[in-house]
Amino acid sequence: MTKLSKESFTFEGGDVDLLNIKDPKSKHHLFTGKASSNALILASPVWKKFLIAPWEISPPPPHKQIDCRDDNPKALLILLNIAHSRSDKVPPKLPYRLLYDVAILIDRYQCVRLIKPWVDTWSGYNENGDLSEEHLKDGKEGWLF
Numbered sequence: 001m002t003k004l005s006k007e008s009f010t011f012e013g014g015d016v017d018l019l020n021i022k023d024p025k026s027k028h029h030l031f032t033g034k035a036s037s038n039a040l041i042l043a044s045p046v047w048k049k050f051l052i053a054p055w056e057i058s059p060p061p062p063h064k065q066i067d068c069r070d071d072n073p074k075a076l077l078i079l080l081n082i083a084h085s086r087s088d089k090v091p092p093k094l095p096y097r098l099l100y101d102v103a104i105l106i107d108r109y110q111c112v113r114l115i116k117p118w119v120d121t122w123s124g125y126n127e128n129g130d131l132s133e134e135h136l137k138d139g140k141e142g143w144l145f
Helices: 037-043 045-051 073-083 096-108 112-122
Strands: 016-020 031-035 062-068
Touching: 016 073, 031 037, 031 073, 037 045, 037 073, 045 062, 062 096, 073 096, 073 112, 096 112
Parallel strands: 016 062
Antiparallel strands: 016 031
């Protein structure tokens, strides 16, 4: 039997189970949580397809489950907080690796419009609109992504 970590969560109106299994090769922790199907459907066309088959007219049935085992849990939680309008839980700055993992999920779930308010602060632009030199450092080639 799998133990839940302290990273379990429930968003208001949560009717979809999200699962993320611990990956022994990384530092990802197991988490489970409940997200609102309405928030997920509005946030991402991919999540919408997970929850509502194209031929269905009615809302998704309760107790749907989405397997998120390939997702970085911290990056996913950032997107979920944005999708559920919990901007107070969204960090204004992200370390490079987490920013890269968020970018991967944004691409995977096709939710660019969801994160537009955070793009400038996350990407290293200063108050003058100039990009910081962080992207020029070795090992930061992911900035291109």
